[in-house]
Amino acid sequence: MTPSDSVQSSAPVSRIVLVTGPSGAGRSTAIRALEDLGYEVIDNLPLSLVPRLLEGGPQGPALALGIDTRNRDFSTGAFLDLLARLDEQDVELLYLDCEPEILLRRYSETRRRHPLAPAESPTEGIARDFDLMNPIRARADIVIDTSELTIHELRAEIDRWFGHAPDSRLALSVHSFSYKRGLPRGLDMVFDCRFLRNPYWEPKLRGLDGLSKEVSDYVAEDPRFDAFFDKVRDLALLLIPAYVEEGKSYLAIGFGCTGGQHRSVTVAERLGNTLANAGWQVSIRHRELERRAAPAGSGRQTGKNA
Structure with missing residues (x-):
């Protein structure tokens, strides 16, 4: 399903979680864990399409949206503007955080290029990522530091935060x-x-x-x-x-x-x-x-x- 298909067929949803954080901090793992918990998941949806997707108010299946600096129209200002527009809706911001040195080690171990520095060292990309994401982190409803978590521990943490009954308000x-x-x-x-x-x-x-x-x-x-x-x-x-x-x-x-x-x-x-x-x-x-x-x-x- 493409992002455009998602917008055209979208129904109002009961719970909405925006999942973000610096590249390499575990956003993809968190998204998959939420999907296993029954959330409908859409990853890398352009920011400009999010309000259209959420039109109509909160009802229907729970929804998790993955957003990071690789999104097509991403900018810090655009993300903060989006949060302001969604302020009246039941939207939660989950931020996956990680220490820069741990991110550098992860990139070194996997030999992947950082998406914000494809022709440079991961160090430059990590620094740019943090510059873009730090103001967003300050707006997060929940921050999970993955620096010392294994994949299994992160999935367990997601389950602890989001696996409870949907009528539990806190x-x-x-x-x-x-x-x-x-x-x-x-x-x-x-x-x-x-x-x-x-x-x-x-x-x-x-x-x-x-x-x-x-x-x-x-x-x-x-x-x-x-x-x-x-x-x-x-x-x-x-x-x-x-x-x-x-x-x-x-x-x-x-x-x-x-x-x-x-x-x-x-x-x-x-x-x-x-x-x-x-x-x-x-x-x-x-x-x-x-x-x-x-x-x-x-x-x-x-x-x-x-």
Whole structure:
């Protein structure tokens, strides 16, 4: 099916996802994963045809549109203008991001030419790509950093964000992480847990993690824990319905500590379970634990729709 055929036969759709990001970051993999989830997929549709495709309002099958710098009439300004035109529709922007050095390694391994620098080194093409895409990244509803993800992990991440029931209006993800490795990208709210008592300094707890009852109980015994957790919980429960009213589809909450093994895991688990018990769909991710031992695509989803 050609883009023009798609426009002529298009029906209004219930959910629309624009998928973009720098070349090599995993956009094609994300598009295929969405197709496997039942989305109708159109890749490299000219920007000027997107409004015509989406005329009529949101109903019918879910739709994913792949857009990047190779699109025929692509420009940063045209993309931002498109987002402004679609502001009243239920359109979500998914941005696949990646560190430049990882992109360079991927191009070196595959020996592919960068589409923005076919006669030059991939370094030049990557730099041009980022110049064009950075303003668009700032408008994204969800950012997935693929720098350290395998193809299978990326597909699992797409499933976590987009595989939930279509009537679920807000998908929550709660993350734990280590400040040593920096903040995960795409977080909406971040809380620092390094003030809590650290199980690392207890020899019998050092080799465990925040998923264990021993560590969780130890962290929760900090006299500041209850007040901290209660305030974070109340803030989340206050803001989540407000985000729903604003039409936000995703909310990512992060908890960090020094090593990302104990305190942040404990708090993320407790908040994730609390929000799930309140009826929200929640995905809980522990970045450092997944890197250390978990199989590809690990992560747990809970909640009434999970």
